[in-house]
Amino acid sequence: MNKQNVPDVIVSRLPVYLRALQRLADAGETATSSQELGEKVGISAAQIRKDLSQFGEFGKQGTGYHIPFLIERLSQILHVDRIWDVAVVGMGDIGHAVARYNGFANRGFRVTHCFDADPAKIGKEIGGFIILDAKNLVEEVRKAEIKIAMLCVPATVAQDVADRLIEAGVRGILNYAPLKLIVPSTVRVQHIDPAIGMQRMTYYFD
Amino acid sequence: MNKQNVPDVIVSRLPVYLRALQRLADAGETATSSQELGEKVGISAAQIRKDLSQFGEFGKQGTGYHIPFLIERLSQILHVDRIWDVAVVGMGDIGHAVARYNGFANRGFRVTHCFDADPAKIGKEIGGFIILDAKNLVEEVRKAEIKIAMLCVPATVAQDVADRLIEAGVRGILNYAPLKLIVPSTVRVQHIDPAIGMQRMTYYFD
DNA sequence: TGAAACTTGTGGTGAATTGCACAAAAACGA
């Protein structure tokens, strides 16, 4: 259960397990096995058992895993047994889409703040939120105690905005800008770049 | 240069190198070193040299790498020394955003076809394209010889749409639906799920 | 009841990946 000892590669798989379990639960299932779960997520059964064993003994021999219980434990481990408020910065096409994204429901997140620097956009409404002036980003994010941000600004200003988010207390950034952010080791970054995903596929094409 | 022998993990880093090199080129730079590139992408210099050496000797001792040449070679290796036509299926918020995404410019891709099954959306224009009827997906995709698709439909129909894309000749799918697709080994899938990215960060939060 | 069928958690093993260190080559400067 010691956080220091769990490799990143294992942590990165836990959300995948959780997502599959929630789909099973939604389908009315109450029990599963490492075998079945492995087929759903494309990971070997042995791998799943070993990953989960890092955090405790959640299964029962002969029976497998009780889905609601495993969901509860994984949610606790991943700290999504609560709702995290999220700020979206940059209200272009991507920011617009993620702000309205309904895929966060029951997964631990909700967008509560949207920012943009463009005067033409400030004050407009998107998905029930008023777009706030990016000038007040540090102040607003700090006041709302937001720890997670989605960065949807152009690459040219991404590092600057990231610095200000961190100054405001943000500890995790989902980065849609096509560059690597330089952040302190206390801050986590996840990169999302569709073009990189596509280039990882075209390599294998003729 | 043998494709079979290059591990996936190395291939997955090449687009990251390419992206950083293109940024350097845009900034007017013509030369770089594994050291400098490593700092830009957050990967050790030795790792970068070893990765590149899988495909040839692109650098020169004492000098480093000539950026335009390395961009050219990496583009060839990743098969983005051409433009791939891309189909977007599902014109919800995400599909809308990726169809209009301008981050593909100069990275080997352009959206040419948009599909949706909703009669209210069919025929409407998005980013210069008319939304086509998903009923004709197989026929249209095959006719246009499209090999890459972005899947932005709800999870409930994602597998079915993926099957039809593959039937139509698609060999790579960028999947925004929150589930693992079952595909033949000849087809590549890249998953994009913002919630999973965020849960990979909250694990490390208190 | 008892045997057969399942399934977990884990020790051991082999493979894959990363990091280190250095020879060799090129550039630079005095």
Added chain:
DNA sequence: TCGTTTTTGTGCAATTCACCACAAGTTTCA
């Protein structure tokens, strides 16, 4: 010209990671 600096490509070592196999616990069913 010649020593110093820079940098690549790579053999080797160390680490990390994934997989196999099995004892032990549980359920099922005759």
